[in-house]
Amino acid sequence: MPGRAGERFRYTLTDDGDFLRLRWAAGVTIEADDVRSTTAAVTAASPAGKRPLLVNIGLVDAITPDARRLLIEDTCSLRTGVVGVDEVGKVLTAFNYRSATPSRYFTAEDEAIAWLTGRAEGGGTTSPEAVDPRPFRAPTS
Secondary structure: OOOOOOOOOOEEEEEOOOOEEEEEOOOOEEOHHHHHHHHHHHHHOOOOOOOOEEEEEEOOOEEOHHHHHHHHHOOOOOOEEEEEOOHHHHHHOHHHHHOOOOEEEEOOHHHHHHHHOOOOOOOOOOOOOOOOOOOOOOOOO
């Protein structure tokens, strides 16, 4: 999300074809307004329907309780793979097992991408909903 002049971005969202990638800036505390902003951006980036979402949390400082509640309720993606750098990230996102969208935490991005795109071996989820194993295919022009 762009900040005012001189401020750095809190996150970036890119389209990687089979999935969207949301990358949080280091040192950010994710707040409710951030979740609303990212949800709107993910929805806008997928006008043909929900797509898998890869979230790189990197060295995020914290996630506020209001942001956690919104993330649990969020259904803007088909499924969400959260990639962190260590067990601290796993602890920060432990609430994710209650997510309305199938979600899983990873420390290896390639494993997260394989799970998101349906190419993983086994690959359980941290939420109880069934996962559609077919990967999303971006429409061609």
